[in-house]
Amino acid sequence: MKTSRLTILLLSGILASCGVHREEVSRPRIVVGIVVDQMRWDYLYRYYEHYGHSGFKRLMRDGYNCQQTMINYLPAYTAPGHTCVYTGSVPSLHGIAGNEWMDRNTGEMVYCTDDATVKLTEDGRPMSPANLLVTTVTDELRLATNFESRVYGVAIKDRASILPAGHLANAAYWYNEQTGHFVSSSYYSNPTPAWLQSFNNRNVTDSLLGNGWYLLHNEETYTESTADSTPYEGAFPWEKEPVFPHRYDTVTGPRRNAIVKTTPAGNTLSIMMAKECIEGESLGKGAATDFLTLSLSATDYVGHRFAPNSMEAEDTYLRLDRDIADFLFYLDKRYGRNGYLVFLTADHGGAHNAQFLIDHNVPAGMEPAGTISGINEYLQQLFGLENIVTFTDNYQVCLDEALIARSGKDRAVIRQTIINWLEQQPAVAYTLDMENLWSNTVPEPIKTMAVNGYHKNRSGSIQIIPAAGWYGGNGHKTGTTHGTWNPYDTHIPLIWFGWNIKRGESNEQVHMTDIAPTLASLLHIQMPNGCIGKPINVALH
Numbered sequence: 040m041k042t043s044r045l046t047i048l049l050l051s052g053i054l055a056s057c058g059v060h061r062e063e064v065s066r067p068r069i070v071v072g073i074v075v076d077q078m079r080w081d082y083l084y085r086y087y088e089h090y091g092h093s094g095f096k097r098l099m100r101d102g103y104n105c106q107q108t109m110i111n112y113l114p115a116y117t118a119p120g121h122t123c124v125y126t127g128s129v130p131s132l133h134g135i136a137g138n139e140w141m142d143r144n145t146g147e148m149v150y151c152t153d154d155a156t157v158k159l160t161e162d163g164r165p166m167s168p169a170n171l172l173v174t175t176v177t178d179e180l181r182l183a184t185n186f187e188s189r190v191y192g193v194a195i196k197d198r199a200s201i202l203p204a205g206h207l208a209n210a211a212y213w214y215n216e217q218t219g220h221f222v223s224s225s226y227y228s229n230p231t232p233a234w235l236q237s238f239n240n241r242n243v244t245d246s247l248l249g250n251g252w253y254l255l256h257n258e259e260t261y262t263e264s265t266a267d268s269t270p271y272e273g274a275f276p277w278e279k280e281p282v283f284p285h286r287y288d289t290v291t292g293p294r295r296n297a298i299v300k301t302t303p304a305g306n307t308l309s310i311m312m313a314k315e316c317i318e319g320e321s322l323g324k325g326a327a328t329d330f331l332t333l334s335l336s337a338t339d340y341v342g343h344r345f346a347p348n349s350m351e352a353e354d355t356y357l358r359l360d361r362d363i364a365d366f367l368f369y370l371d372k373r374y375g376r377n378g379y380l381v382f383l384t385a386d387h388g389g390a391h392n393a394q395f396l397i398d399h400n401v402p403a404g405m406e407p408a409g410t411i412s413g414i415n416e417y418l419q420q421l422f423g424l425e426n427i428v429t430f431t432d433n434y435q436v437c438l439d440e441a442l443i444a445r446s447g448k449d450r451a452v453i454r455q456t457i458i459n460w461l462e463q464q465p466a467v468a469y470t471l472d473m474e475n476l477w478s479n480t481v482p483e484p485i486k487t488m489a490v491n492g493y494h495k496n497r498s499g500s501i502q503i504i505p506a507a508g509w510y511g512g513n514g515h516k517t518g519t520t521h522g523t524w525n526p527y528d529t530h531i532p533l534i535w536f537g538w539n540i541k542r543g544e545s546n547e548q549v550h551m552t553d554i555a556p557t558l559a560s561l562l563h564i565q566m567p568n569g570c571i572g573k574p575i576n577v578a579l580h
């Protein structure tokens with residue numbers, strides 16, 4: 040706000056004479072949002088006895104733990120998850136309908152943060168938050184403080200940095216595995232600060248990786264996991280078996296830089312980068328509250344490769360627990376214990392490996408390889424059209440609408456044929472016609488989740504609901520994935536900690552869409568403009 044000194048003097052004189060003084064809105068120095076990619080809620084307790092006292096346990100002990108936080112849309116993927124956390128909104132409104140989607144107007148594939156109008160600071164795919172259709176809580180903080188607050192995003196994954204930081208961010212930074220550097224985009228006002236260049240020049244990836252990934256503790260203490268080598272885990276490409284230690288002293292160049300994503304060192308690197316950003320930009324030391332969005336992506340890569348029951352997953356969380364303890368200690372020292380506000384959540388959970396469940400007599404399965412070609416062959420026999428189905432990611436079916444229109448064939452008959460074919464597959468529990476959802480007999484909360492996830496230009500018009508325990512992945516046998524409505528994919532941790540947060544926990548069910556309005560309420564700023572959630576009562580006062 041620009042007010043002349045004279046006006047301030049006059050006003051303060053008037054206020055003083057009335058016995059009123061100027062009171063500041065109570066806000067923390069900084070907000071740090073931590074999103075742990077693919078962290079299932081039960082990891083808080085699965086490894087509880089192995090955690091130290093100052094990481095996850097400190098958050099749970101001294102913070103406010105929303106035990107029953109559910110994702111309330113489909114599909115449970117990284118880009119929609121990070122977007123929901125920071126917008127309080129769902130894909131039907133915020134437009135981030137998947138990590139990628141097919142634009143129904145153009146028939147083209149779009150990556151969630153594609154933006155051809157900007158440039159990357161190094162060679163690579165140009166990106167910005169341009170595809171995001173609503174504001175984030177970080178945007179609202181910038182607007183509320185007339186841009187005095189500063190917002191930065193940090194993550195290994197581009198989408199996990201760009202989408203939380205929002206439209207008005209000073210910058211978002213993410214990892215370029217070709218060079219081992221953190222990069223940004225010409226979209227931002229501050230894409231290549233000097234501190235970032237010197238951090239990149241230090242090449243910390245190489246030293247963090249060392250010559251391998253060794254277990255933190257003795258092997259016998261990893262009691263929450265199956266044996267080190269199981270058929271449910273995927274070895275690294277240069278390994279014979281997925282066992283500790285994972286050595287990579289012979290791997291060089293971009294392949295070596297890329298390894299960091301799939302080891303606990305990826306989280307350590309991200310937190311180091313977050314501290315560099317805090318120091319480099321003097322965050323939390325300015326006139327207004329600053330906001331750092333930090334996403335920890337290595338947990339997701341480790342989960343996809345090794346699945347939840349692996350020693351690799353356990354070791355990753357034990358090391359993350361230490362990294363979080365260190366980071367909280369750093370924030371204590373810098374801002375004082377009540378000077379900062381932290382929340383920790385996840386963008387989605389993850390399934391158990393399907394074969395692991397089958398081997399233990401739990402119904403489960405993997406979508407067989409070649410589903411899309413199978414359905415297209417069947418449709419070609421019936422309708423004489425090639426490749427009617429163009430895309431089946433996000434558990435949705437996209438059609439070549441232009442091809443169908445040109446052919447003059449009945450679109451409704453083709454769609455019903457696809458639905459009937461899908462309904463016969465063992466992997467499929469329900470197939471929802473998103474253009475006529477009320478004709479489906481699918482139970483709640485699946486119906487609402489499907490509606491929340493359906494964007495009319497960016498989602499497939501047929502939604503597949505896999506049977507419980509089943510997931511897509513084209514016949515891939517090792518590791519795991521996520522994306523479905525089921526609790527293992529949608530039950531996420533949510534812990535509030537620090538400034539003005541009461542101690543305690545609640546078992547009342549809340550939703551991922553409630554996080555942004557809770558932040559808005561704590562900070563006394565407007566809710567994001569597509570927000571459908573409601574604030575959770577976590578404040579001390």
Ligand SMILES: [Zn+2]
Pocket residue numbers: 077117339343521
């Ligand atoms: Zn993932």
